[in-house]
Amino acid sequence: MIFSTNPWVWVAAILTLCIFSFLYRENPFYRFxxxxxxxxxxxxxxxxxxxxxxxxxLYVPVFVHHDYLFIIPGLIGMMFFFxxxxxxxxxxxxPLAMLLGMSSGMGIAPTIQxxxxxxxxxxxxxxxxxxxxxxxxxxxxxTFIGVIATLSYxxxxxxxxxxxxxxxxxxxxxxxxxxGASFGNTVMARISLLIGRVQFLLxxxxxxxx
Amino acid sequence: xxxxxPLMLVLVLGIFFFIQFFVPSRLSTNIYQVxxxxxxxxxAFAIVxxxxxxxxxxxxKIKRRREHWPYSYATLAGLVVMSLxxxxxxxxxxxxxxxxxxxxxxxxxxxxxxxxxxxxxxxxASASYRAFRARSKEALLLLVSGxxxxxxxxxxxxxxxxxxxxxAEWIMMVPNMAAxxxxxxxxxxxxxxxxxxxxxxxxxxxxxxxxx
Numbered sequence: 001m002i003f004s005t006n007p008w009v010w011v012a013a014i015l016t017l018c019i020f021s022f023l024y025r026e027n028p029f030y031r032f033x034x035x036x037x038x039x040x041x042x043x044x045x046x047x048x049x050x051x052x053x054x055x056x057x058l059y060v061p062v063f064v065h066h067d068y069l070f071i072i073p074g075l076i077g078m079m080f081f082f083x084x085x086x087x088x089x090x091x092x093x094x095p096l097a098m099l100l101g102m103s104s105g106m107g108i109a110p111t112i113q114x115x116x117x118x119x120x121x122x123x124x125x126x127x128x129x130x131x132x133x134x135x136x137x138x139x140x141x142x143t144f145i146g147v148i149a150t151l152s153y154x155x156x157x158x159x160x161x162x163x164x165x166x167x168x169x170x171x172x173x174x175x176x177x178x179x180g181a182s183f184g185n186t187v188m189a190r191i192s193l194l195i196g197r198v199q200f201l202l203x204x205x206x207x208x209x210x
Numbered sequence: 211x212x213x214x215x216p217l218m219l220v221l222v223l224g225i226f227f228f229i230q231f232f233v234p235s236r237l238s239t240n241i242y243q244v245x246x247x248x249x250x251x252x253x254a255f256a257i258v259x260x261x262x263x264x265x266x267x268x269x270x271k272i273k274r275r276r277e278h279w280p281y282s283y284a285t286l287a288g289l290v291v292m293s294l295x296x297x298x299x300x301x302x303x304x305x306x307x308x309x310x311x312x313x314x315x316x317x318x319x320x321x322x323x324x325x326x327x328x329x330x331x332x333x334x335a336s337a338s339y340r341a342f343r344a345r346s347k348e349a350l351l352l353l354v355s356g357x358x359x360x361x362x363x364x365x366x367x368x369x370x371x372x373x374x375x376x377x378a379e380w381i382m383m384v385p386n387m388a389a390x391x392x393x394x395x396x397x398x399x400x401x402x403x404x405x406x407x408x409x410x411x412x413x414x415x416x417x418x419x420x421x422x
Contacts, residue, residue, distance in 0.1 A: 008317040015318060019325040023332060035281040036321040039288025042264055046289075047296020047311065053254030055300070057247045073248035077255030084262060085222075090212045092259075093254050096416060097216035098223065102249050104241075104405035105227025112364055115398025119391045139384045145394070146388025154396050169393070176348045178389030180355025181381055184414060187334050187356070188363050194328035200321070 002207045013205040016197055123147050146174040217411045224409030262288070292319070355381055 004010065018033035043140055062071040074090030075097055082091040153171030160168050203209045227245065268282035272312060299308030338356070341348065361367035362378020368386050407413035 008313055012317040012321040013216040014361060016321050016325045020329060022329055026272040031278060031281050032284055033322060035284040036288045037326060039285035040292050040319045042261060042317060043289040046261060046293035049254045050297050051258050051300055057251040073251040075256045080258045083259055097219040098421030099289040100253055100408050100416060101220035102227055102245060104408045105224040108402055108405050109231040110418050111401045116222045119394055123391055136291040139335060143384055143388045146385055147391045149259050150389050150392025151395055170335025172348055173351055173376035174385050174389040176304030176351040177355040179383060180352040184356040188332060188360055190327055194325045194331045194390050195391050197325050197328050
């Protein structure tokens with residue numbers, strides 16, 4: 001067993017072990033790593049926002065291209081700092097209103113297009129495309145029935161009885177299969193992360209695996 | 211007035227950007243592009259609220275010597291060091307700081323992130339034991355679906371029975387797709403309805419107590 005001589009690898013390995021120590025029970029090592037993780041992640045978020053949002057949309061337009069129009073959203077954005085003032089705290093409603101108004105207005109049409117019309121097109125297209133034939137057409141029809149049944153489960157404007165109840169029950173079956181698939185995918189994603197960490201410890205840190 | 215001006219802003223901007231989507235002109239596209247930059251810039255400042263709240267919470271914890279208060283120093287140190295290195299490192303002549311920032315990301319943040327989510331694998335295993343007990347038809351469907359998906363994406367699945375990956379793919383492409391599409395319809399309708407409520411001033415919870 002030959003340990004790594006890279007101090008950064010040691011830092012990563014020790015922090016990984018600190019977090020894994022939670023599997024035994026909560027302890028000071030885990031608590032330290034947990035708190036450090038929160039701080040470092042928040043700091044990383046600040047740096048990412050600064051470099052990807054403030055630099056290209058405020059610093060570069062104003063100081064490099066001399067487009068002073070971008071000072072306005074900068075000033076509006078800075079109004080969020082009024083959150084820390086007891087007297088002028090209400091002024092943060094201005095940038096909030098700008099954000100909500102613009103994002104709501106910009107979002108409606110693309111949402112209808114992507115989440116509703118496109119999905120409808122694909123669902124109806126798969127179930128009616130005579131060209132594909134065979135099993136593909138059968139599964140297209142099953143998908144179509146599944147979508148209608150799932151939607152009927154979420155239809156609460158009428159009491160669920162008779163045909164609506166039957167449809168809603170079929171909808172529950174589809175939803176449960178969908179949740180099962182999501183659960184399976186999530187578990188596998190977590191396990192692949194675990195494999196990655198164990199591989200790091202055994203390969204990069206103690207060099208057991210070459 | 212404290213409430214009326216923000217509500218009016220939301221109404222005017224919401225209607226303007228809703229109509230803008232349907233105007234096929236270069237001017238309209240340019241307005242959209244610039245507005246998008248404005249939107250990104252304004253929302254970037256919103257992180258101030260989140261960071262302010264985090265710092266405030268930990269400073270109070272230290273000040274009042276609440277349980278586990280010494281660990282708050284780790285959070286504050288991580289926040290200050292990481293954000294300063296990330297911001298200052300981009301300026302000319304300070305490349306060394308950027309290098310340290312990159313190393314901190316690679317050997318501190320990324321490993322802890324992966325390890326934190328990796329330990330969830332153990333807890334999900336015990337949670338799935340409780341959730342997957344087939345006490346009803348619906349629970350059985352969840353169990354079978356999850357079982358085939360988990361086996362379908364690893365080589366062991368194909369070794370047990372070579373049709374398992376095909377079954378996993380079928381589950382993903384047919385019943386899972388149907389459920390996800392149905393849910394997506396609901397999400398789309400929900401977003402549209404909420405956006406309209408915000409624009410028209412019916413949904414006012416975002417005003418909080420600030421306008422009173």
